[in-house]
Amino acid sequence: MKARVHIxxxxxxxxxxxxxxxxxxxxxxxAGVDDVRQGKFIEIKLTEQDRGKAEAAVxxxxxxxxxxxxxxxxxxxxxx
Amino acid sequence: MKARVHIxxxxxxxxxxxxxxxxxxxxxxxAGVDDVRQGKFIEIKLTEQDRGKAEAAVxxxxxxxxxxxxxxxxxxxxxx
Numbered sequence: 001m002k003a004r005v006h007i008x009x010x011x012x013x014x015x016x017x018x019x020x021x022x023x024x025x026x027x028x029x030x031a032g033v034d035d036v037r038q039g040k041f042i043e044i045k046l047t048e049q050d051r052g053k054a055e056a057a058v059x060x061x062x063x064x065x066x067x068x069x070x071x072x073x074x075x076x077x078x079x080x
Numbered sequence: 081m082k083a084r085v086h087i088x089x090x091x092x093x094x095x096x097x098x099x100x101x102x103x104x105x106x107x108x109x110x111a112g113v114d115d116v117r118q119g120k121f122i123e124i125k126l127t128e129q130d131r132g133k134a135e136a137a138v139x140x141x142x143x144x145x146x147x148x149x150x151x152x153x154x155x156x157x158x159x160x
Binding site: 042 | 105
């Protein structure tokens with residue numbers, strides 16, 4: 001089973017990396033870019049076959065290692 | 081309109097960051113982690129309302145700035 005995890009900054013948290021991308025896009029001539037936010041995308045291949053257990057495990061991974069829950073949100077999506 | 085862009089390393093390209101995460105998860109006691117791949121997730125708010133034009137613009141942004149197409153794949157998804 002595969003888990004797709006998105007980790008994004010909470011709204012209101014400053015995102016300098018996103019701002020830099022927005023600025024660079026402007027410099028390259030791309031108009032009409034309102035805002036850019038950059039997050040992380042992590043794909044985890046698990047041996048666990050039980051959907052419920054896999055989801056619980058990945059949420060634990062996010063809480064303990066992958067996300068900084070003070071400033072970041074995470075979503076877990078199971079595939080296959 | 082909002083674009084969600086996923087940038088992932090092509091398969092076969094070494095992903096040291098993913099390996100580090102997999103190792104750290106193992107150290108934390110998470111068993112059953114086969115493989116971890118880390119990518120980027122970028123949300124772009126666009127003023128463009130035309131779906132086709134927005135998608136074309138975001139693909140251009142990926143080619144020119146966001147992705148290194150030698151080692152990375154990208155997918156563009158439009159929301160709203």
